[in-house]
Amino acid sequence: MTPFGSKMRQLRADKNVTQQQQAHYLGVSNAYISALENGARGKPSAVLVDQICVWLGLIWDDAEELKRLAALSHPKPTIDVRKQTPDAVLLANMLAQNIERLDDNDCQILLTALEKRLG
Template structure:
């Protein structure tokens, strides 16, 4: 599941909206929305994000921000980076499925710390 998909599902559940009901309102298939929620589809279009915002009455850019970080098949280009960076990217690709929630949270905290400095 992607961050966008998780938030979309949470919004639906909080408001008591079915997948098929939302799909009909947005004029997309329920299968497509399900795939978005489960991370089996790529990034939603800007138009769909706007429709979701309007449907749920969202006025901030949360869904746009979440969509940007929700591509389920990430490609890391380490060309020109250090061998250590390339090694890290490859190790992450190999181990991402086996990392615990705590390990992911710790790695995320390190990356967030790096953004501030």
């Protein structure tokens, strides 16, 4: 599941609406909504995210958060480290080769450190 899919599922459940209702409003299939929520599809288009925000009646901050999560929800991200330092190349490779070994706590520790450093 992607961060976007998880958040969209939570927001939809909070509004007590179904995937089918959402799919109908957005003009997409129920299978597509399910795939977005489960991470089987890549990040949605900006237009679709805007439509989801309107449909869910999200206020400014919540809409911006959903858009941010959509941008960070590609299930197969690519990192080009060709012009980076050896440490950056090492970091990218270690993460790629070991991501399945990290639990939620490990991920949260790394995310917190990166967010603190990058602002």
